[in-house]
Amino acid sequence: MKNNVIQESRDVGFWKSTMNEIETVGVLPVPLEQRTMTSGKLFVVWLMASASAMTPLLGSLLFHFGMTDMIVAIIMSWIIAFIPAGLFSEMGREVPLTGLIVARKTYGNIGAFLFSILFTFVNMGWFGLNTAVAGDVLNGIFHANGSMWFWIIGIVQVILVLFGMKWLEYFYRYTSILLLVCYGALTWYLYSHFHIHSPQASESMQWGAAITTIVAFSILAWTYKLSTVSRFCVPKNSGRKHVMYFLAPSVGIMTAVLVMAIIGMDSQQATGNWNVALLGPHIPVWGMLAAVGVALAIIHTNAMNLYPSTVDLLVALNTIWRPHRLMQPIATLILGLLSTILAIMGILNHVSGFLDAIGDVIVPFTFIMIVDWIFVQKRQTPANEFFTPVQTASHMFNWPAIFAFAIGLIIGIVGGMWNVSLFITILPLPVVAGLVAAGVYSLWIRKLQVSV
Template sequence: MLEQRETERRMSGLLGEVETVGILPVPDNERTMSSGKMTIVWLMASASATTPLIGSLLFHFGLTDMVLAILLSFLIGLVPAGLFSEMGREVPLTGLIVARKSYGTLGAFLFSVLFSFVNMGWFGLNTAVAGETLAAITHMQGSLWFWIIGAVQVILVLFGMKWLEYFYRYTSVVLLVCYALLVYLLFSRYHVAMPHATEAMQWGAAITTVVTFSILAWTYKVSTVSRFAIPASNPKARIAFFLSPSVGIMASVLVMGLMGMYSQQATGNWNLALLGSNAPVWGVFAAVGVALAIIHTNAMNLYPSTVDLLVALNTFRKPSKWDQPIATIVLGFFSTVLAILGILNHVQGFLDVIGDVIIPFTFIMIVDWVWVQKKKTPASAFFERPRTPREWWTWPSIVSFVVGLVISIWGGDWFPNLFSAVLPLPVVGGLVGSVVFVIWELPRIRSLPQTIEKQQ
């Protein structure tokens, strides 16, 4: 009897660690993440086994121009990522709940459904890379590794941001050591030379690839993490919190992009971890590094995907305690199925779709949060049931988004040389959509602060 009670007590304690906050405001006692811890979260989330692929995608432009493209992408994404970081600290909600005021409740619902599938795609893409790499290293069946990696990631995400941050922090050194050893293996056993350009640099195309592969694909998820950070009312390290996401994300892209480019030049394959397939001892380090890299990144794909799905469900029903863990398990299963079905074969088209949709969405939402809402909308207001058509559909932002989307998709047909050689097309689409939104909402921008103050 005593053993049974002890077992029940332990199980109760374990279940108590499962995160069930869902889409509700994060309690103040859980908002303790420092800027340094947030930087590590994004550094590790971005350090995927897939990230070296950027070195292959830009290989024909050469090393110097790839580095410059990554630095320019960092500057482009710095402000959006920083503002989303501050958004989560100011109102401890996920970005797609805040989008209810930007796009209307039904508009936010549609984006929540869409981004749930986008994150499932990222999860499947990374799981596919991990499965194929681990299968080559261990000479075991690839689909088995898909399920093993998928299951580990689901279990980790069930315990939420608190334990994800612990996991990132305490495994970061192991990941760095594993990849450092793989770099040593590359330089010691292969003829490595600096990759030079074989084609004229296309800045628009290169920056589009980088931002959609990294910082602007992550940006709308930033507040999903920063809602657990020290509140913005605490002035401590405000600049550090602003910079943390972009520095973490792009530092990983730069380092692993270099790895991928040098690996592509020396071995003909961007996937550095495959070096371990022909070296048993090195293979252990490669397998551990790949597993950690994929788990780090996919946890930050599955976690926001779960929250996005909950935003969609909450549009029509009240949240319940166990919605979050159930959604995590369901999405993790179907995302793993995507990996098995071969999403890796469609990576470039997938990246194009991401940029076309996410960047205009993100830019317009930032404009609304900063200049229309003036960062003053209370958390409770995002859960009020709409009473007017405008609250269901916010047409200025939706129409502006469509304008940005049209430019992102077809702008290259209108001005092919401009958007290939000079300007990143999705970024231009996002900026134009934002300008349309500002012009449309200018009267409201001038009057809304007084309205919000009266409501408070």
């Protein structure tokens, strides 16, 4: 009898300690004791988040431009985006809040609410895309049909995200070796068993179109999410102002993009398919294991889609209701379910249009926020001010920012019609739209400051 009581007590203790590990901080400021992430850990998180089973798709999307120009375009994309990425990442160290809470000062509470709803669906789309890739790979490996693997992948990802950034960081750190070994094994097989020659351009390089595809697929699609992770980093006022905190996210993201896009392009040339994981079923024993490892690595990326999607939804809910500790796990479960259904319904078939649409919205939104944070808020707004009740109409909508965003959005949508050759062959349209939007906002706020 005594042993049964002891065992029951242990079971209850284990269950309670496990439940206590589920992240419930939601949109509130991250407590100081949880802000322990170093620049090295930040680098690994974003390297692994970018090193998805879907990332080699870039090699297929840019195949017609050839290997050399693709590599140059990826490097140029990093040069264009590393400063915005670094500034957004530092924002999380300066004030331990997710970016869309900070957006309440930039766009007003209702403006931030609307963006939160929008980006919730954007991240659900990314989650669905990556889950679809993993499901297709596992169906191919096990010669299966239907949605069973889609559901398995979706459930595993949801469980991981429930435990939040602390356990996500552990997961990235300790499974990074597994991913490198699995991809390394399949890449070795690709280069040792197929005739590989560097793909040459089959048409003239279109720098604007190529860079637009890359930044929308990778670094600028991630940028507004960077503070959602860096809010768990060591605070900036702690004295650790090392440049690596600024560079770690962009270098991690683009290193994975560069390496895996090269593998994807070579795989497309040699096998007719960009997805190197599909080689696994043709390799006895170890090939299948490696392919499963690559497919499961989709969790690296998808966790960083579902996690921000949850936080974005919580920002919207917090505009209406007070935060509750159960909101975060409930939102994770609901969004994970809906995103898995998107994968099953075939969102992968609409990837090109999806990438174009998110670039039109995210880049102007991000650039305006950076201008506001640096030149209006001067990086000094206390965390508690983002939760003050709405008292005036200006707190609901910040019209200068919304007007500037609308200009950027219009340019992004119709700019290509005004000058097709300029924005396809030379300039990346979303970046131009973002810079124009940021410039309009800068001029407007400067005029307001002078008049005051």
